[in-house]
Amino acid sequence: MRAAVFLDRDETLNRADSLPPPPPPANPGDVTSPALVELLPGVADACARLHRAGFLLVVCSNQGSVARGAIDLRTVEAVNDRIRSLLPADLLDAFYVCPFHPRGHVKALTAEHPWRKPGPGMIEAAAAELSIDTAGSWAVGDKQRDRDSAIAAGIDPSRALWIGPDRPIVDLAAAADVILKASSAGAVQGTTVRLRATSGAPLAEARNRATVIAAAGAIAERTGIGLLSIHADDESVTVTLDTDRIAAIGFLAELRRSTNAWYAGRISGGTLWGEDPAPE
Ligand SMILES: [Mg+2]
The missing domain is CATH 3.30.70.1290 (Transposase IS200-like)
Incomplete structure (x- = not known):
């Protein structure tokens, strides 16, 4: 069993809210094309450091815009592939995406769903499929629902990090510092x-x-x-x-x-x- 860092995608790894607003029916913050993908500063280095420390890196992303009909799942995959390609090879171990939204337009996806954050479903599925030790894992995201999802999945609240420019941990690089410092403090004392x-x-x-x-x-x-x-x-x-x-x-x-x-x-x-x- 390995520990993971569960990463939110938009505004944790890549720009989203600060992109030019997309045309409706997409909402501001939706990443509607792989051409729009731009990693946030320090993300590549932070991912590399966490990977070197032995953590699996698992991205969990709400993509309710699929249910709203703004983009399709193929576009989500293309955006994910673009994120992968901007990072050194094989840094990200898996992507989990929730396309559901209770107020959608695509009938099959218009529903609440356990995978939709703040639900714990994506982390629980990843933990089962990748044999992840949830107790030793961390989560990083820019929204309260990212943190709530992690806590609902059994991650200790002290390990569910809510990042943002106005928060004590400003970005993924700072979150990686926190995680790696805590991990080395918990390592063998010798x-x-x-x-x-x-x-x-x-x-x-x-x-x-x-x-x-x-x-x-x-x-x-x-x-x-x-x-x-x-x-x-x-x-x-x-x-x-x-x-x-x-x-x-x-x-x-x-x-x-x-x-x-x-x-x-x-x-x-x-x-x-x-x-x-x-x-x-
Ligand atoms: Mg986000």
């Missing part, structure tokens, strides 16, 4: 362990500290253990690893062994680390 140097203070020498840091990097690369941070001062080296404590102690034992071997070769009989093998 395990911190420390090796203490011998009383001879070998770590006071910059070359020795640099060698220990380089050795830790090499062990991390070889083992696939994530080295989240490393700090060496005159007395000790402290590493934070993305593992449990047992693996962290094994990492430290290997760091101790390999750097002691290097140091003993450099200074005959020398040792970098203190007697106590138990790391802190």
Whole structure:
């Protein structure tokens, strides 16, 4: 199960309300042609950053103008394709569109529908079809109904972001900042362990500290253990690893062994680390 960011389309990804008003029966804000598609500033970068962080990107869009007879579904698809084509390949995982509207002119589509935001239907359908972990997901839109739809679908209200120039989160780029900051804060905290140097203070020498840091990097690369941070001062080296404590102690034992071997070769009989093998 992967988490997603459910994205509204018009005025979240692309301009809509600020386009020149289309001829009736279309309403202002309807995107009636792929030629009118223009991404909002920062959208491509925001989508790329969210994608890199592992989120599925799922667009959910009310297109009541189809029920009103202003455009047909083929035009909606063409607009969606144009949005895709303006973004790096495969950034958007899926589009969901609701063509229904209770006050339409196309008889078959003139109805209320569970997919129509603020209903939860599009997000629920996407979650089922794409195996999305709704609890870990977010939503971003420029209207209250986008937020209400997400909450109705089970997304935590704190993760249903309502963007707009007059709102605290002004656009998708700012929303991506919020999402990515929260995601990294919720990531693995890591395990911190420390090796203490011998009383001879070998770590006071910059070359020795640099060698220990380089050795830790090499062990991390070889083992696939994530080295989240490393700090060496005159007395000790402290590493934070993305593992449990047992693996962290094994990492430290290997760091101790390999750097002691290097140091003993450099200074005959020398040792970098203190007697106590138990790391802190
Ligand atoms: Mg919108």
